[in-house]
Amino acid sequence: MDHIIPINARIFGLISEFKIDAKIAPVEPFGSGHINDTYRIINSDAKGVDYLLQRINHHVFNDVPALMQNLLNVTNHLKQKLSLVPGANTEKEVLTIVQTRQGLPYFKDKDGDYWRVFHFLKDTRSYDQVETEKQAFEGGKAFGRFQALLSDLDTSLVKDTIPDFHNIEFRLNKLRQAIDANVVGRLNKVLAEIEFIKLRAAKMSEILRLGRAGILPRRIVHNDTKFNNVLLDSEDKAQCVIDLDTVMPGYVAYDFGDSIRTIINTTAEDETALNQIGLNIPLFEAYTRGYFQQAIVFLTEAEIDSLLKGVLLLPYIQAVRFLTDYLEGDHYFKIHSRDHNLQRTRAQLVLVKKLEDNQEVLDHIIQKTWQH
Ligand SMILES: Nc1ncnc2c1ncn2[C@@H]1O[C@H](COP(=O)(O)OP(=O)(O)O)[C@@H](O)[C@H]1O
Numbered sequence: 001m002d003h004i005i006p007i008n009a010r011i012f013g014l015i016s017e018f019k020i021d022a023k024i025a026p027v028e029p030f031g032s033g034h035i036n037d038t039y040r041i042i043n044s045d046a047k048g049v050d051y052l053l054q055r056i057n058h059h060v061f062n063d064v065p066a067l068m069q070n071l072l073n074v075t076n077h078l079k080q081k082l083s084l085v086p087g088a089n090t091e092k093e094v095l096t097i098v099q100t101r102q103g104l105p106y107f108k109d110k111d112g113d114y115w116r117v118f119h120f121l122k123d124t125r126s127y128d129q130v131e132t133e134k135q136a137f138e139g140g141k142a143f144g145r146f147q148a149l150l151s152d153l154d155t156s157l158v159k160d161t162i163p164d165f166h167n168i169e170f171r172l173n174k175l176r177q178a179i180d181a182n183v184v185g186r187l188n189k190v191l192a193e194i195e196f197i198k199l200r201a202a203k204m205s206e207i208l209r210l211g212r213a214g215i216l217p218r219r220i221v222h223n224d225t226k227f228n229n230v231l232l233d234s235e236d237k238a239q240c241v242i243d244l245d246t247v248m249p250g251y252v253a254y255d256f257g258d259s260i261r262t263i264i265n266t267t268a269e270d271e272t273a274l275n276q277i278g279l280n281i282p283l284f285e286a287y288t289r290g291y292f293q294q295a296i297v298f299l300t301e302a303e304i305d306s307l308l309k310g311v312l313l314l315p316y317i318q319a320v321r322f323l324t325d326y327l328e329g330d331h332y333f334k335i336h337s338r339d340h341n342l343q344r345t346r347a348q349l350v351l352v353k354k355l356e357d358n359q360e361v362l363d364h365i366i367q368k369t370w371q372h
């Protein structure tokens, strides 16, 4: 956002493919996302709509047409549901996708890159890190409401664009393969971590088992519930959930667990001083309050009971993925030091242990909040 690049022919050409009639001012790279390249397109008419142009990372998402059809189905459903809520604003609270002049929700350029355009939501901001209880509460509200509005969307309308995304059995299989192959000879450095993971493997598959038994319903969930995927308004109130690329059928506990994974950790995801890792219980409580305020209208009792399982599962999955990458020679996650993935694994496993040790406290907060 700091450096405005001169509007270049490429971006200008791209914009002309979309149904945008406004006169366009300079273009600037925007935001702190790690997956897509994002540009803000400013309307010369200050009162007009600004746009957000994104190049979709088609290495991560290899079926862009299916992905964009998911986004259309999801945003249309959200808008339709919100239009029935008094006082709601469907333009500000849901992403609006701009179609191409051909009527498609994306444009494929001659280099094979895919582009899309949203309405830019003015006077909003996102934060990478939750710092206050108020923010945690707003984050919980945003994702709770998102799930609630989608709870009656036919799951067959949203395709599994990344199969097995949060499937722990799949992730543990990958780890097993990496252990057997031991391609970079790191196995003997991680025996304690493997033992810790193995001991918990059966318990961590519980959500999947309950799902297969029909006890937990598959719903449309967000799957990337980081706090910076919520836009807050000028008063720091949740306005719009963004980054809908991973919205897929799954279990509500995945979203809850992934939010809590970062919010509750008093340190960084890759903290090296393991004894510093602790739990921020007030932030957990605030998120849970915001979440229930919105989600209570559709959650089943089995789902409420699954939330704590999600809280334990998500850092565990993350540890399994870091460790797999470490054993495979660091192909997937960008590393900043030689043993970075091992460090990340250890930090996540310490977090799992802390969460286990505090299960009763966390469970009490969940029970108390939903009964309230
Ligand atoms: N419609 C929008 N209006 C305003 N800002 C947006 C909008 N969509 C995204 N952003 C900003 O751009 C950043 C990156 O967008 P996002 O869709 O989350 O991409 P990534 O997949 O790279 O995380 C967000 O964190 C947010 O700050």
Ligand SMILES: [Mg+2]
Residues within 6 Å of the ligand: 033, 034, 228, 229, 243
């Ligand atoms: Mg994002």
